[in-house]
Amino acid sequence: MVVLPAEIFNIIFSLIDDQHSLANLALTSSLFLQCSRPYYFRSIIITAENVTKLADLLTNPYQTISGRIRELHLIDAPFNDDGPPPRGLFEREDILIFVASSIGPTATSMFLDCIDLVSFHPRVYQQFLSGFPNLLSIELASVSFASVSQVLCMLGSFHSLEGASLNNIGWGSPTNDTPDNVYDYEIPPSLRKLCLWGCYKRDVMKCFLSQKALPIIRELDLGLISPSDTEAIGEYIGRLGKDLASLSLGFSSLDAGGDADDFYLNCNLSLNTQLESIHFDRLLYFAEYRLTNPWPWISRIISSIRSTALTTICFSIYLPHSHLSNSYFHFCWSEMDQFFNQRMMMLPCFKHLQLRICFDFSPDPDMIPLVLDKIEKKLPLCNEGGILQLKINTQH
Known part of the structure; x- marks a missing residue:
């Protein structure tokens, strides 16, 4: 009988993420007991x-x-x-x-x-x-x-x-x-x-602002922003300046006078000259009702960026099962497509427009290619230019 080296078993065990299987394997031999311990516990x-x-x-x-x-x-x-x-x-x-x-x-x-x-x-x-x-x-x-x-x-x-x-x-x-x-x-x-x-x-x-030495956060995820938070956020990220590398944020309201409006007025992203990526959560979210087109506020925020290191701009899009009809895709895709095709020359390192497609259910495998194809057709210039990236994230 050929006995494999313990190192091979360690690699195999590292790929097992099922606690029940690890427990069963531990009972089979002293070698497997030893190999399972670092992963089971x-x-x-x-x-x-x-x-x-x-x-x-x-x-x-x-x-x-x-x-x-x-x-x-x-x-x-x-x-x-x-x-x-x-x-x-x-x-x-x-x-x-x-x-x-x-x-x-x-x-x-x-x-x-x-x-x-x-x-x-x-x-x-x-x-x-x-x-x-x-x-x-x-x-x-x-x-x-x-x-x-x-x-x-x-x-x-x-x-x-x-x-x-x-x-x-x-x-x-x-x-x-x-x-x-x-x-x-x-x-x-x-x-x-x-x-x-x-x-x-x-x-x-x-x-953070009250500290003698400003804490330097390189990756900042702000979640959903409230208007009352934007002044303090603006002061902090302004003082971070070139040290801020990654920013993630979302807005409950993209109407005039809403969260995005306050963020744009109070948070000057032109100061973050080495920002590498920015993520906008909930660009499309089925649970929200909006009176106006959200794209103008997003485009204004992006247009304020002056980073020479920005490579990726990302948006999350949430698709519920009940809204996968054509009506859900009635969004300002054309404006978005034109914006990224014509106005990103001010950002010399920009490479990727990334859309994270989030399902709140387990989609049929045949459904995913149809959704991706529909979005690609909504953004033909970005798709043909090679900057469009689509990523699937199932949430259920």
């Missing part, structure tokens, strides 16, 4: 219900998982409507500190989901968080804080942090801040990528 979920069992497991001298973990998902247990709320995850400080000391050095990503930290002083969880010295990225989703300074204090726990994402994050208004909910923080100088979805972007931008 690469990502773990920690809740208030399982953290004690995890700590007990980590105390076992024969456990083989502590050196394998790369991703941590911390999720608080849901409230029980029939009784008192369970003890929250971050109320188990001693256990969490032990868990961090056991697995912290190998973890590079952390996700916090559905956690209420309003009543917690950062010192309650700071020692646990500081136990991950090599953390590179963190994502916060549906997490509540007492103040924006508490959020940034958490990010400052990770001195090597490169990317952070805030999604559906809540905190109190800065006007109601008191000494009890305002915390000192220092934004990690390594932070280069920031995503702000579903939060008060102006508060975050003002905190």
Whole structure:
């Protein structure tokens, strides 16, 4: 019997993303057990219900998982409507500190989901968080804080942090801040990528602007922009200047006086002279009703760009099943086609007009070529000029 080298099995196991299959393979032989460990335990979920069992497991001298973990998902247990709320995850400080000391050095990503930290002083969880010295990225989703300074204090726990994402994050208004909910923080100088979805972007931008040394974010995803956020965003990206390389943003309103109007008036993209790519989310989105043609606002924003490094302009288009009729494609395609064919000479490195086609269902394989063909015919000049790129993204 020919036995393959362990390196070959490691490559094979790295291609398996099914936990059930990895578990079954681990039971077949000692070699497969060894090969499966780095992938089976690469990502773990920690809740208030399982953290004690995890700590007990980590105390076992024969456990083989502590050196394998790369991703941590911390999720608080849901409230029980029939009784008192369970003890929250971050109320188990001693256990969490032990868990961090056991697995912290190998973890590079952390996700916090559905956690209420309003009543917690950062010192309650700071020692646990500081136990991950090599953390590179963190994502916060549906997490509540007492103040924006508490959020940034958490990010400052990770001195090597490169990317952070805030999604559906809540905190109190800065006007109601008191000494009890305002915390000192220092934004990690390594932070280069920031995503702000579903939060008060102006508060975050003002905190960044208040730092002695401006935090340099190279890749900035602003999510959907509100008019009240645009002034602070404009000041921050203006001060970033040539350091901003990638920008992503979306507008709920593309009518006169809406979000795009305020962004155009308050955010001067001509200052970002080394911007490499810009992404406009929701150029077409079935759930929105618009009174006017959205293209004039988009074209004005693009026309303000003076970057000598811009290669890609991207738009997301969302296609629901109920709107795949010809009427949904009645958009200002001709204006868009003419714009990119005639007016992009001011951007010497521009190469790609990219459209991300997003389905909110699983499309029939035969449907995708028809949709792509229809869009290509709507943009004949861009298609023939070789700048049009179409990418499929299914969401369901």
